[in-house]
Amino acid sequence: xxxxxxxxxxxxxxxxxxxxxxxxxxxxxxxxxxxxxxxxxxxxxxxxxxxxxxxxxxxxxxxxxxxxxxxxxxxxxxxxxxxxxxxxxxxxxxxxxxxxxxxxxxxxxxxxxxxxxxxxxxxxxxxxxxxxxxxxxxxxxxxxxxxxxxxxxxxxxxxxxxxxxxxxxxxxxxxxxxxxxxxxxxxxxxxxxxxxxxxxxxxxxxxxxxxxxxxxxxxxxxx
Amino acid sequence: xxxxxxxxxxxxxxxxxxxxxxxxxxxxxxxxxxxxxxxxxxxxxxxxxxxxxxxxxxxxxxxxxxxxxxxxxxxxxxxxxxxxxxxxxxxxxxxxxxxxxxxxxxxxxxxxxxxxxxxxxxxxxxxxxxxxxxxxxxxxxxxxxxxxxxxxxxxxxxxxxxxxxxxxxxxxxxxxxxxxxxxxxxxxxxxxxxxxxxxxxxxxxxxxxxxxxxxxxxxxxxx
DNA sequence: TTGACTTGCCAAACAGCGTTTGGATACGAT
DNA sequence: ATCGTATCCAAACGCTGTTTGGCAAGTCAA
Numbered sequence: 001x002x003x004x005x006x007x008x009x010x011x012x013x014x015x016x017x018x019x020x021x022x023x024x025x026x027x028x029x030x031x032x033x034x035x036x037x038x039x040x041x042x043x044x045x046x047x048x049x050x051x052x053x054x055x056x057x058x059x060x061x062x063x064x065x066x067x068x069x070x071x072x073x074x075x076x077x078x079x080x081x082x083x084x085x086x087x088x089x090x091x092x093x094x095x096x097x098x099x100x101x102x103x104x105x106x107x108x109x110x111x112x113x114x115x116x117x118x119x120x121x122x123x124x125x126x127x128x129x130x131x132x133x134x135x136x137x138x139x140x141x142x143x144x145x146x147x148x149x150x151x152x153x154x155x156x157x158x159x160x161x162x163x164x165x166x167x168x169x170x171x172x173x174x175x176x177x178x179x180x181x182x183x184x185x186x187x188x189x190x191x192x193x194x195x196x197x198x199x200x201x202x203x204x205x206x207x208x209x210x211x212x213x214x215x216x217x218x219x220x221x222x223x
Numbered sequence: 224x225x226x227x228x229x230x231x232x233x234x235x236x237x238x239x240x241x242x243x244x245x246x247x248x249x250x251x252x253x254x255x256x257x258x259x260x261x262x263x264x265x266x267x268x269x270x271x272x273x274x275x276x277x278x279x280x281x282x283x284x285x286x287x288x289x290x291x292x293x294x295x296x297x298x299x300x301x302x303x304x305x306x307x308x309x310x311x312x313x314x315x316x317x318x319x320x321x322x323x324x325x326x327x328x329x330x331x332x333x334x335x336x337x338x339x340x341x342x343x344x345x346x347x348x349x350x351x352x353x354x355x356x357x358x359x360x361x362x363x364x365x366x367x368x369x370x371x372x373x374x375x376x377x378x379x380x381x382x383x384x385x386x387x388x389x390x391x392x393x394x395x396x397x398x399x400x401x402x403x404x405x406x407x408x409x410x411x412x413x414x415x416x417x418x419x420x421x422x423x424x425x426x427x428x429x430x431x432x433x434x435x436x437x438x439x440x441x442x443x444x445x446x
Numbered sequence: 447t448t449g450a451c452t453t454g455c456c457a458a459a460c461a462g463c464g465t466t467t468g469g470a471t472a473c474g475a476t
Numbered sequence: 477a478t479c480g481t482a483t484c485c486a487a488a489c490g491c492t493g494t495t496t497g498g499c500a501a502g503t504c505a506a
Contacts, residue, residue, distance in 0.1 A: 047464080
């Protein structure tokens with residue numbers, strides 16, 4: 001029976017402190033601002049001692065990426081849970097808003113998890129980052145399943161026909177693309193409201209999942 | 224009268240060689256693989272001598288970013304020119320394909336120009352990177368202008384009503400998002416064809432700009 | 447052609463980086 | 477109490493971007 005010795009607790013707390021410090025450095029100046037020696041300095045240790053807790057800087061980044069995926073997934077999950085009972089489309093839009101809100105609040109983490117940012121870094125295949133990424137898609141798949149009338153059972157993406165796969169990925173691609181453009185200051189020159197733009201386009205893409213009685217506005221809203 | 228002395232020519236050639244070497248290092252291992260000393264080593268010079276041609280590593284990256292923007296814009300421009308006379312929608316789709324093809328061929332450059340990748344780097348406001356980015360949007364605006372029946376005159380984005388701005392940005396957001404996801408290996412687990420997915424969604428989004436006689440298929444292609 | 451002046455280039459140094467090594471110290475389990 | 481292991485540190489290695497001072501070469505006017 002694994003009772004926690006004082007060494008184990010100290011180790012656990014130190015690992016948490018290390019990742020917390022590294023995450024702060026990441027949020028403040030991006031991946032290039034996260035330095036092994038800098039973390040060691042802040043936690044008051046010799047750089048060599050850190051190797052007791054992480055095998056390398058890449059391992060530390062793996063932890064950061066995993067943590068960020070879970071943080072994003074948690075934000076979307078909460079939006080999904082909080083909107084229980086609402087119209088399926090509104091639940092999906094709530095998830096969309098949560099996705100954008102998290103990205104706006106954590107732009108460095110957003111870029112870290114979605115684009116290659118580290119010199120020689122390659123995520124370990126079947127590692128924690130891969131499974132963590134899946135948790136982000138889960139609430140969206142649940143919401144879409146609900147909208148499509150599949151009840152609570154999780155949509156199995158791989159079993160869907162190609163058309164539906166394309167519709168789903170197109171939806172997520174638009175979400176991801178608009179948020180990515182906004183986060184990286186490519187929308188600013190247009191002087192448009194990022195959230196309004198995103199919600200407008202997502203609602204437009206989802207207009208067909210409204211109850212049939214609402215379909216009358218389809219041809220008037222589009223050229 | 225600025226005739227080119229042999230010093231001037233040598234300088235111009237060296238600047239070209241430096242950026243070429245740096246770009247190769249970028250393509251091979253991302254921004255983190257581009258090192259001042261590495262470039263100096265490859266062009267056979269002392270690191271300090273490079274400061275005659277670029278003020279700092281950030282200045283070198285500014286040149287790389289500008290060059291990449293122009294490279295991408297050139298690829299899309301060529302697709303636009305080569306498709307002259309075709310259906311407006313097909314011209315737009317040709318530009319979309321060119322955009323993706325360039326990104327697939329130059330993923331490091333793609334990530335470099337669209338997302339924050341450099342530690343303390345901040346693009347000089349009103350600098351060359353800002354104007355270079357605009358050249359990417361130009362062929363898309365021209366193609367959309369043609370599709371909307373505005374003739375050859377460039378669509379002035381800022382003067383468009385909000386609805387049209389949203390439609391345009393939504394289109395580009397989908398394009399950018401899907402390509403970005405594919406480039407960064409987030410589409411691979413889905414086992415979908417990236418190009419087929421992209422063209423499918425873009426064609427779907429553009430189905431309304433077809434000539435009126437073709438509108439009959441709209442409701443059958445969508446759930 | 448000579449002189450003055452600018453530019454190009456290098457060697458050396460500084461502070462910082464990730465990582466490895468060897469040895470000392472403190473803890474946990476037997 | 478002892479053995480073994482986990483923890484921690486000092487020092488070093490080779491890398492990084494950048495600065496400094498000085499020397500050689502190219503440019504241009506007198």
